[in-house]
Amino acid sequence: MAKITILGSGGFGLSLAVMCSRAGHDVTVWSKFQDEIDTIKRTGELKSKLPGVIVPENVRLTTDVSLVKGSDMVILGIPSAFCRKVCEEAKPYIGKDSIIVNTAKGLEPGTLKLMSEVTDESFPENRTAILSGPSHAEEIGRGIPTTIVVASEDRDVSYYVQNTLSNKTFRIYVNDDIVGCEIGGSLKNIIALAAGVCDGLGLGDNTKAALMTRGLTEIARIGMAMGAQRSTFSGLSGIGDLIVTCTSMHSRNRRAGILIGQGVAPDEAVRRVGTVEGYECTKNAYELSKKLGIEMPITEQLYGVLFGGVLPKDSIITLMSRPTKNETEDGFLGR
Ligand SMILES: NC(=O)c1ccc[n+]([C@@H]2O[C@H](COP(=O)([O-])OP(=O)(O)OC[C@H]3O[C@@H](n4cnc5c(N)ncnc54)[C@H](O)[C@@H]3O)[C@@H](O)[C@H]2O)c1
Incomplete structure (x- = not known):
């Protein structure tokens, strides 16, 4: 005991x-x-x-x-x-x-x-x-x-x-990788908020799968730049936490995202749901990505929606219109 x-x-x-x-x-x-x-x-x-x-x-x-x-x-x-x-x-x-x-x-x-x-x-x-x-x-x-x-x-x-x-x-x-475990656990809240926004917009399973997969890629990209190990992002604090947060109604981040996708103002959505750590974390991760010079397109778009008045549907168009690229060229799926 x-x-x-x-x-x-x-x-x-x-x-x-x-x-x-x-x-x-x-x-x-x-x-x-x-x-x-x-x-x-x-x-x-x-x-x-x-x-x-x-x-x-x-x-x-x-x-x-x-x-x-x-x-x-x-x-x-x-x-x-x-x-x-x-x-x-x-x-x-x-x-x-x-x-x-x-x-x-x-x-x-x-x-x-x-x-x-x-x-x-x-x-x-x-x-x-x-x-x-x-x-x-x-x-x-x-x-x-x-x-x-x-x-x-x-x-x-x-x-x-x-x-x-x-x-x-x-x-x-x-798991000995403290940075990887923490970055996975913290930044998945951003992707959960974004997943909720997609649900609130009435988008589909394809979109959610894309968001989770590319979301994990950008989480791993910044994590690895901070010294995390790639393999951690395939584990419980990486893909595991991402799955549970992006797919469950227990997730307050996802629930706030749904409201935002349905047209509720971001600060009002957070007020209604309560503790929504992805809200602050989006701002913090956005600042960190700029400081470290790491590309985080989903985080950047969500930052625009939460703090810059960008309309959720426009942020999806921006993400889909980015220059095409090789899936494995960097980060989690790269070498
Ligand atoms: N809820 C979950 O399923 C879950 C799972 C894993 C990790 N976490 C983490 O645990 C932490 C707490 O989350 P939660 O879900 O329990 O949140 P919560 O909103 O349910 O509760 C937070 C509690 O923290 C205390 N608190 C809040 N503001 C405080 C302040 N200013 N000063 C002192 N104490 C204060 C209060 O006792 C409050 O009830 C978060 O960082 C969250 O990411 C939560």
Whole structure:
């Protein structure tokens, strides 16, 4: 049994709490927001984030971040934009023996850093890891078989996380490519938003397949420029996460995209759906692609739709009118 503290009582944090508690661990969930904790205590669940999943009574619920003290493992389930702030808040109470696991998918606004960098900078004395892969909270919370990857600078940490969190419904693979796992997990949200836009426009399966395949190509292209391994993009945090996000109605990115394709203004679509990390991530990845000089045509078009007033149907025409090229000339499918 491990003492695990989960920071963040949103959908993902709670789904992990439920799973870890079922597996017999000592689990504490912290939220910055009193109303989240009060609602779970009162009703047993947080309908606004993870409806229908009851949090077991033996999960400790708190807004007191000092309770993180003495944890074997601290799991961050906070949207990427707020991760650094939460790390700073929790830091005074986290000993150097705690292993910090970040599950956020996204780049840090402004710095464009990976979440592993944010975690490492916040906790330079701790051993850290990230989780990535196809893992809807709604399904983890219901015990539906799920597979993900753990990546860390330190293989022993990966094995520890793998052994501690794996169970009959949750299977963790080790992957040493932190950059690849994070870039796959973060940038797939952009493609999921774009896939939703195509659905909202009423386009077909051909279009969706094209978007996912060429989307993975541009994700891999920037990932490899940052040092990722090509093979990671064929794995759970690459194609795996892309499939689950682009095809499921659990995906808030895809749901926001559908609204945008149907004519709802992008900021209004995000307001209606809630946490839509692909929105910020499109801006961040667009900036990163310009900084690194990497071509990302789908990201660039979605950026135009979200922030530049480009009409979704015009962005599709632009993508289809690009100069023809060899499919394998660079990136994921190239040499
Ligand atoms: N939902 C999923 O299926 C899923 C799967 C894999 C990874 N993730 C990642 O987990 C992270 C959290 O996602 P989620 O789905 O749980 O989001 P969510 O919107 O359901 O919940 C986020 C939670 O984070 C906390 N939070 C939000 N803003 C905060 C702030 N300013 N300061 C402190 N705490 C704050 C709150 O407790 C909130 O409930 C994201 O980065 C997401 O990419 C989610």
